[in-house]
Structure formats: structure tokens, C-alpha cells
Amino acid sequence: MRGxxxxxxxxxxxxxxxxxxxxxxSGDNGGSSTSTGGSGGGIVRASWGDPQxxxxxxxxxxxxxxxxxxxxxRGLKAYNPKTAKAENMIxxxxxxxxxxxxxxxxxxxxTFSNGEPVTADSFINAWNFDTQLKNAQLNASFFSYIDxxxxxxxDTPGAKASxxxxxxxxKVSDTEFxxxxxxxxxLFPDTLGYAAFDPLPQAFFTNRQAxxxxxxxxxxxxxxxxxxxxxxxxxxxxxxKGPDPAxxxxxxxxxxxxxxxxxxxxQAGNLDLVDDVPVTQLRNVKSDLGNRYINVPAGIIQTIxxxxxxxxxxxxxxxxxxxxxxxxxxxxxxxxxxFQQTRTPATDWTSPVLGDAGGFKAGLCGDECTFNxxxxxxxxxxxxxxxxxxxxxxxxxxxxxHKEWVDAVCNSINNxxxxxxxxxxxxxxxxxxxxxxxxxxxxNDPFRAGWQMDYPLIQDFLQPQxxxxxxxxxxxxxxxxxxxxxxxxNAASSSSESVSKFQEAEKxxxxxxxxxxxxxxxxxxxxxxxLSNVALNPFSVPVYNEIKVK
Amino acid sequence: xxxxxxxRLLQMIPVFIGSTFLIxxxxxxLGDPVAALFGDxxxxxxxxxxxxxxxxxxxxxxxxxxxxxxxxxxxxxxxxFNGQSVTSLMGSAFPVxxxxxxxxxxxxxxxxxSLGVLTGMKRGKPVDTGVxxxxxxxxxxxxxxxxxxxxxxxxxxxxxxxxxxxxxAPFNELILPGLVLALVSLAYVTxxxxxxxxxxxxxxxxxxxxxxxxxxHRIIIRHLLRNSLIPVVTFIGxxxxxxxxxxxxxxxxxxxxGVGFQLYQGILRNNAPTVVGxxxxxxxxxxxANLLVDLLYAVLDPRIRYA
Numbered sequence: 129m130r131g132x133x134x135x136x137x138x139x140x141x142x143x144x145x146x147x148x149x150x151x152x153x154s155g156d157n158g159g160s161s162t163s164t165g166g167s168g169g170g171i172v173r174a175s176w177g178d179p180q181x182x183x184x185x186x187x188x189x190x191x192x193x194x195x196x197x198x199x200x201x202r203g204l205k206a207y208n209p210k211t212a213k214a215e216n217m218i219x220x221x222x223x224x225x226x227x228x229x230x231x232x233x234x235x236x237x238x239t240f241s242n243g244e245p246v247t248a249d250s251f252i253n254a255w256n257f258d259t260q261l262k263n264a265q266l267n268a269s270f271f272s273y274i275d276x277x278x279x280x281x282x283d284t285p286g287a288k289a290s291x292x293x294x295x296x297x298x299k300v301s302d303t304e305f306x307x308x309x310x311x312x313x314x315l316f317p318d319t320l321g322y323a324a325f326d327p328l329p330q331a332f333f334t335n336r337q338a339x340x341x342x343x344x345x346x347x348x349x350x351x352x353x354x355x356x357x358x359x360x361x362x363x364x365x366x367x368x369k370g371p372d373p374a375x376x377x378x379x380x381x382x383x384x385x386x387x388x389x390x391x392x393x394x395q396a397g398n399l400d401l402v403d404d405v406p407v408t409q410l411r412n413v414k415s416d417l418g419n420r421y422i423n424v425p426a427g428i429i430q431t432i433x434x435x436x437x438x439x440x441x442x443x444x445x446x447x448x449x450x451x452x453x454x455x456x457x458x459x460x461x462x463x464x465x466x467f468q469q470t471r472t473p474a475t476d477w478t479s480p481v482l483g484d485a486g487g488f489k490a491g492l493c494g495d496e497c498t499f500n501x502x503x504x505x506x507x508x509x510x511x512x513x514x515x516x517x518x519x520x521x522x523x524x525x526x527x528x529x530h531k532e533w534v535d536a537v538c539n540s541i542n543n544x545x546x547x548x549x550x551x552x553x554x555x556x557x558x559x560x561x562x563x564x565x566x567x568x569x570x571x572n573d574p575f576r577a578g579w580q581m582d583y584p585l586i587q588d589f590l591q592p593q594x595x596x597x598x599x600x601x602x603x604x605x606x607x608x609x610x611x612x613x614x615x616x617x618n619a620a621s622s623s624s625e626s627v628s629k630f631q632e633a634e635k636x637x638x639x640x641x642x643x644x645x646x647x648x649x650x651x652x653x654x655x656x657x658x659l660s661n662v663a664l665n666p667f668s669v670p671v672y673n674e675i676k677v678k
Numbered sequence: 679x680x681x682x683x684x685x686r687l688l689q690m691i692p693v694f695i696g697s698t699f700l701i702x703x704x705x706x707x708l709g710d711p712v713a714a715l716f717g718d719x720x721x722x723x724x725x726x727x728x729x730x731x732x733x734x735x736x737x738x739x740x741x742x743x744x745x746x747x748x749x750x751x752x753x754x755x756x757x758x759f760n761g762q763s764v765t766s767l768m769g770s771a772f773p774v775x776x777x778x779x780x781x782x783x784x785x786x787x788x789x790x791x792s793l794g795v796l797t798g799m800k801r802g803k804p805v806d807t808g809v810x811x812x813x814x815x816x817x818x819x820x821x822x823x824x825x826x827x828x829x830x831x832x833x834x835x836x837x838x839x840x841x842x843x844x845x846x847a848p849f850n851e852l853i854l855p856g857l858v859l860a861l862v863s864l865a866y867v868t869x870x871x872x873x874x875x876x877x878x879x880x881x882x883x884x885x886x887x888x889x890x891x892x893x894x895h896r897i898i899i900r901h902l903l904r905n906s907l908i909p910v911v912t913f914i915g916x917x918x919x920x921x922x923x924x925x926x927x928x929x930x931x932x933x934x935x936g937v938g939f940q941l942y943q944g945i946l947r948n949n950a951p952t953v954v955g956x957x958x959x960x961x962x963x964x965x966x967a968n969l970l971v972d973l974l975y976a977v978l979d980p981r982i983r984y985a
Contacts, residue, residue, distance in 0.1 A: 178760065178943065179760060180715065180759060180760065180947065181715065181759060181760060181761070182760060182761035189716060189717050189719065190717055261724055261725070261728055262728065264725050264728040264729045264732065265725065266715060266716055266721075266725065268722060268724075268725050269722040269725075281724055281725075282724055283722065283723055283724050284723065284724065285723045285724055285726070285727030286727060287724065340761060355770075355845060356760060356762050357760075357762070357767070357770065357935055357940075358770075358845035358935050359845050382845075383933075383935065384842070384933050385929070385930050385933055385935070385939050385942070386930045386931060386933065388826070388931075389829075389841065389842050389930070389931060389932065389933045390842075390933075392829060392830065392833060392834055392841040392842070393840075393841050393842050393933075395834045395841075396833050396834045396837065396840065396841045398840055398841060398842065526946055527946070558714075558945070558946060558948065559714050559946070560710070560711050560713060560714030560946075560947060560948040561948075563713035563714050563716070563718075564710050564713045564714075566713075566720075567713050567720050567721065577718065578718050579718060580717075580718065592719070599719060599720055599722060600718065600719045600720045601720070602720060
């Protein structure tokens with residue numbers, strides 16, 4: 129029959145077409161793994177997400193852009209990928225006698241990949257640029273400790289800057305400059321490993337647009353090509369003189385819109401490294417990858433924060449309700465069942481990556497963060513019960529699959545209180561809307577919060593979030609004792625003294641419970657048999673320069 | 679005919695203005711995009727104010743709209759947050775999605791219509807029942823399921839194709855995603871064609887054609903198919919716009935950086951220029967596709983030409 133022939137013909141076309149596609153793709157595989165550049169072996173093909181903002185050191189505040197800065201730049205200090213300790217990189221020494229005036233000496237011999245030397249000016253010019261209001265850099269507030277910041281970057285909207293340079297920066301010579309802070313801050317040198325403090329070459333200032341299209345840095349890699357939204361090719365920079373040169377020929381970052389696809393590509397041998405194993409694959413990942421699956425704590429803590437400005441949560445007794453809610457959450461069960469042990473139940477407000485010396489203290493929160501249904505019920509009753517008899521927990525529904533765990537947390541609370549209407553999840557459409565409602569104080573009930581550290585310091589976990597009027601104090605928590613202890617910690621003469629003061633301050637959080645610590649988030653990654661020596665740093669970013677390609 | 683085309687083209691102007699304003703208004707209603715730029719960190723007020731100023735977010739909505747439209751007529755669709763101009767985003771996204779759509783439409787036409795003709799002419803036979811059941815299954819299984827399953831089978835299990843599409847997205851890599859994207863519409867095309875054909879096999883003109891002793895392929899193609907295709911053409915025409923805008927799921931699964939992906943990003947980040955720009959183009963695509971469908975009617979059925 130005619131019709132039948134037509135079907136055969138259509139099937140035939142499909143088969144031919146699919147075969148053609150198969151040929152095309154296998155050609156691709158060959159291409160990318162054999163195109164090795166120079167010495168040091170092959171190219172690492174890794175998954176990537178599209179950076180939210182242009183790649184400028186002080187304008188990048190999320191992981192995806194941060195990854196690239198980490199490969200292309202080196203700052204005064206760098207965080208040891210294993211211990212999280214801040215170690216001198218370009219800095220020869222950073223000294224201070226009073227925790228307020230710092231003298232920074234630079235090592236000689238460092239250059240940008242275009243040959244320009246890294247001098248004191250590379251830092252001073254960059255920092256002055258980063259803080260100027262008209263440049264609207266998202267990370268400008270990181271420089272707020274430096275004297276003169278309020279002149280260059282007045283904090284009230286609409287105010288005009290009265291200076292274009294930070295008065296706290298003084299150049300001594302090409303290899304030395306001084307920094308004066310507007311308050312004592314003992315841990316200041318340790319913050320200098322953060323990407324916002326990276327130096328910038330003259331090329332950035334002469335032609336910013338060209339620089340943004342293909343950033344030039346001073347790190348172990350240089351950018352060979354950058355197609356925004358799809359791919360970045362990084363190649364080992366042979367002129368790099370630092371202590372941590374690339375062990376591979378380069379890294380090819382491929383943008384994936386769905387981490388499931390990245391994982392599928394890894395299984396198909398199309399990709400070497402995924403640094404975000406999708407939740408849906410966690411059940412199979414061990415059998416799929418065996419010891420090529422990495423699951424280690426990262427500097428991220430998840431909490432449920434309370435809007436303390438709302439009359440629902442500002443009464444004298446409501447701290448008891450918050451403590452009770454904390455005790456009603458069965459963290460272990462949720463991290464085991466929903467997160468397949470890719471989260472660790474939290475027992476303080478920091479992260480295990482800090483280590484004991486850095487200020488992490490397991491169990492600091494004590495009973496208040498331990499599941500105890502009876503005690504929870506009792507505390508909430510003593511505190512006057514849940515405001516209005518029930519609460520909601522807000523979360524953004526667009527990314528991060530928060531629904532599952534918020535529902536589980538509510539379930540846990542409802543079970544503890546014996547009331548299945550006590551707590552419900554309240555999804556908010558987009559992250560943008562969610563953040564808007566938080567920053568404009570529109571939420572009246574608890575909301576999910578996540579804190580990813582900027583630098584591995586206990587200060588970064590406590591001060592921005594809980595200090596009175598601090599930049600990320602979403603609960604608008606304010607406690608005089610906490611503030612006093614933080615100020616003392618910052619003014620301390622040694623870092624160990626500073627850390628113990630911070631821990632004292634942290635104990636105030638147990639009493640007031642402005643945010644319930646839920647769990648520490650782990651970084652997860654999987655890699656192909658082509659790679660070895662893969663590890664995640666404390667920021668849960670792969671240590672790309674140490675990866676070896678077979 | 680000429681006047682008809684001109685009238686249709688003129689009608690596009692108010693539709694264009696109205697739809698862009700509505701989209702602009704809706705994206706605006708989603709809220710302020712600035713807070714999300716700062717991630718989990720609260721924005722520092724001065725920087726936020728500076729960004730709002732740069733993006734004209736402090737102006738009243740109608741003024742923002744006028745500024746936006748004014749820029750569009752000079753060819754400037756604004757800037758996405760990653761610093762890329764929306765026109766360059768379109769330049770990279772539309773060719774990819776157009777290729778994907780072409781593949782999908784080809785699947786619909788070739789497989790859909792031939793299956794429809796086959797089943798329509800063999801009503802009640804096992805082939806008919808089998809294909810009907812198959813289309814029912816295809817319609818009821820969500821695209822993301824078929825997408826992931828086919829991707830896993832063809833990409834990982836058998837290794838015939840690469841599970842993801844490379845940035846250049848050449849035609850040969852788009853065959854599997856195109857099939858996945860086309861599947862549901864393909865099933866509808868099959869069913870539509872089948873019904874239409876089944877109806878027309880009993881028509882007088884067909885009986886006349888058979889009686890005249892015309893060759894069978896001529897009867898099917900010139901007489902039966904041509905008259906049965908009008909509803910199918912309508913469907914495929916509207917489907918062009920639908921496929922281009924609705925490829926979000928397929929593009930995500932196969933990591934295709936096309937229109938769906940850019941729209942998704944734009945919505946996620948409350949980026950008005952991206953969303954409005956892309957949707958504006960999609961509206962134009964819809965309008966033009968509908969115009970083409972109306973013109974095609976006249977080709978298929980001369981009676982419509984004079985109406």
C-alpha cells in the first residue's frame with residue numbers, strides 16, 4: 129500500500145538522521161579531549177552555571193562567577209583549599225600593631241597575564257574603583273571597614289560621593305601600601321583572600337568593556353575564549369610564577385541549564401566534572417560513580433530566620449517559642465531522608481569548614497538545637513503559643529527545591545505539637561520577589577535563609593547576619609550584649625582571642641534564637657575516570673588547578 | 679488579496695503595542711529585580727539606588743515603557759544583567775530555537791501527516807487502533823518524561839547521540855530534541871489528519887475522482903489530502919509560535935541555549951528587557967505565522983480566496 133511505504137520512508141529518514149547525529153557527537157568527543165594545550169596535560173571539561181553579573185571581582189557575589197575569578201585571579205591572600213586558613217599569596221607580609229593600621233608588603237615578580245606587573249597601585253586603583261558609588265559594584269560594602277569609605281560610598285540612597293579615593297589607602301612604594309581602617313578589626317588581613325579584593329590591571333581602567341568581554345587576571349589560568357551564556361575556555365598560563373600553577377592544560381567550563389543534563393553528560397562520557405549532583409540522582413550516585421563522588425561540608429549554613437520587627441515575634445516571651453520550634457525539628461531525620469546525608473544537622477551558627485581553631489564549635493547550641501518533641505511543646509506553651517495559633521515558613525519556589533524540606537520541617541513541627549495545621553510552607557514565586565519581601569520587611573512569619581560564607585572566618589557567619597543593622601541582618605535582630613562581644617572580638621589582639629569572643633557572642637544567639645540553625649550544606653561533585661586529584665575547597669568549588677587529567 | 683494582506687499587517691501594530699505593554703506591565707508587577715542581584719545578602723542601599731537609577735526603575739511605569747519603546751525603535755532592546763545586550767542574546771538564541779522548531783515542524787509534517795493519512799484511510803483496522811493508542815500515550819506522557827527517557831536511552835545507554843547539544847547546536851544534534859519537542863503536537867496532527875481524511879473519503883468529489891479512473895496517488899494527494907489539510911495547516915501554523923516559546927522544557931533537558939532558556943533566565947531574574955524583548959519577537963512570530971496560515975488557506979481552497 130501507498131500509505132505503508134510512506135511510513136517506512138519516514139522511519140528510514142529518522143534512522144538515517146539519528147545515525148548522522150551519532151556521528152556528529154562522537155566527533156565532538158574526540159575533539160575536546162584531544163585538544164590539549166602545551167605542557168601539563170589535557171583539558172578538564174566541567175559543568176558551569178551562567179554567572180549572574182559581568183565578571184568583575186567586586187561585582188561577582190555568586191559561586192559561578194566566583195569560580196572563574198578563582199582561576200584567573202590571585203589576591204593578597206588565598207584560602208588553603210584543605211584547611212581554609214588564609215595564607216599569604218601576593219602579600220609578603222601584613223602587619224599591624226593596633227588591629228586598625230595595616231602595613232601590606234607585596235612579593236615581587238607577580239605579573240598579570242598581559243605582562244603588566246602587579247604593584248601596590250594595582251590594588252589601590254582597583255579598590256578605589258570598586259567602592260565608587262557610580263560604578264555600582266555589588267560587593268562595595270566589603271570595603272566599608274577602610275577609612276574614607278563613607279565619603280566615596282555614602283550609604284544613604286541619593287547622596288553624592290564627596291571623594292573618589294579611599295583616604296585610608298596610602299602608597300608607600302610599588303611593593304608596599306598602608307591601610308587604615310575606621311574601626312579595629314583584627315581579622316581584616318584574613319578577609320583579603322576574598323575575590324572582591326583582587327588587583328586589577330591597567331587594561332581594566334583604560335577599556336572596561338573590552339576587559340569584561342575577556343577578563344585579564346594574574347592567576348594560574350587565562351581566558352582563551354568566552355561565549356557568554358554557553359562556554360568559557362581557560363588555558364594554563366605558562367607565565368604564572370605563583371606557588372600553585374595549573375596541573376592540567378586548561379579547563380573548559382560549559383554552561384548547563386539543568387544539573388540533571390550535566391550529570392547525564394558525565395555518565396555518557398561527555399563531561400569530566402560536575403560540581404552539583406542533582407538531588408534526584410543522590411540515590412544512585414554511589415553506585416554510578418563509586419569513589420568518584422565527593423560529598424564534603426562546605427561553608428554554607430541553612431537557617432529559618434524570624435522577622436523580629438513583626439509584632440508577632442517581638443514580644444518578650446517569643447524567644448521561648450522560637451527555641452521551642454527549633455527543638456521541634458528533627459534535623460537528623462530530614463537530612464537523612466530528604467537530603468541523603470548531603471547535609472549535616474547544625475549544632476551552631478557557623479560551619480565545620482572553619483575547624484575548631486577557626487571558631488566552629490559542635491554542640492554550641494546544645495539542647496536548643498536538639499530534637500525533643502515534649503520539651504518543644506512545653507516551651508512553645510510557656511512562650512504563649514504560636515502567634516495566632518499557626519505559622520508559615522516562606523521560601524522561593526523557583527530554584528533550589530526548598531519545598532520538600534520546608535514541608536518536612538513543618539511536618540516535624542506539627543507532629544511535635546500534635547496539631548497538623550500549626551505550620552505550613554508558603555512558597556513565593558521567584559527568588560527576586562522573595563528577597564524583595566525580606567529586605568522591605570514585608571514578611572511576618574519565618575522564612576528560609578541560607579548563608580554562604582565569603583571568607584572562612586567565624587566573623588563572616590555572625591557579624592553580617594546578627595549584628596545590629598548589619599548588611600544581611602534579615603531578621604533585624606539587635607542585642608546590645610551580642611554587639612558588645614562582637615566589637616571586642618574585632619578589637620582583639622590575637623585571632624584565638626578574637627575567636628573565643630565570637631563564640632561567647634554566639635551563645636547569646638542560643639538565648640534569643642533570631643534564626644534556627646538547620647543544617648550545614650555539603651558540596652557534592654562527581655567526576656569521570658579521566659580525572660584524578662579532584663577535591664572541593666571550603667567554598668564547595670572544585671580546586672581546578674590541582675586536577676590531573678589522564 | 680493585496681488589501682487583505684495590508685489590512686492584516688496594519689492590524690499587527692495595535693496588537694504589537696498592546697502586547698508589549700501588557701508584558702512590560704506583568705514583568706514590572708513581578709517586583710523589583712535589584713534585591714535578587716545581591717543574592718542572600720541584603721543590598722547596600724546606596725548601590726541599590728544607583729542600579730535602580732541606571733535602569734530607570736524609579737521612573738513611573740508609563741515613562742519606563744516609553745523609554746523602552748523609544749529604544750526599541752532605534753534597535754536597542756536594553757541590557758541583560760550579565761552585561762550582554764538583549765539583541766546579542768537574541769542573535770545567539772533565535773537561530774538555535776528556529777533550527778529546533780524547523781526540525782520539530784518537519785517531524786510533525788512528515789510523520790504526523792503520513793500517519794494521519796494512513797490511519798484515516800484504514801479506519802477501524804488494527805493499524806488505525808494501534809496508532810490511535812500510541813498517540814494517546816504520547817499525549818498523556820509529559821514532555822519532560824519522554825525527554826529524559828529518550829535522552830537516557832539514546833544518549834547514555836546506547837550512546838547513539840550526545841545527551842546534550844553543543845553551543846552551536848547544528849541540525850544533526852537537534853534531531854532527538856526536535857522529536858521530543860514535536861511529539862505531542864505530532865500526535866495531534868496525526869489525529870486531526872485522520873479525522874479530516876476519514877470525513878472526506880466519503881465526499882462526492884472523491885467518489886467522482888475515483889470514478890474518473892484517476893491514479894490512486896493523484897486521488898490521495900490532489901483531491902483527498904488537499905481538502906483535508908486546512909485544519910492541520912491551522913494547527914501547525916499556530917504551533918510554530920507555540921513551539922518557539924514553549925521549548926523551555928526541551929531546551930532545559932538537552933541544554934540548548936535558545937529562546938526558552940533565555941526567557942526562563944529573564945523571568946527568574948526579573949529582567950524586564952530580556953523578557954519583554956524576547957516575548958515581543960515571539961508575538962511577531964505568532965502574528966506572521968497566523969498571517970501565513972490565512973494565506974495558505976487561499977492556496978488550499980480557492981473559495982476562501984474570494985471571501
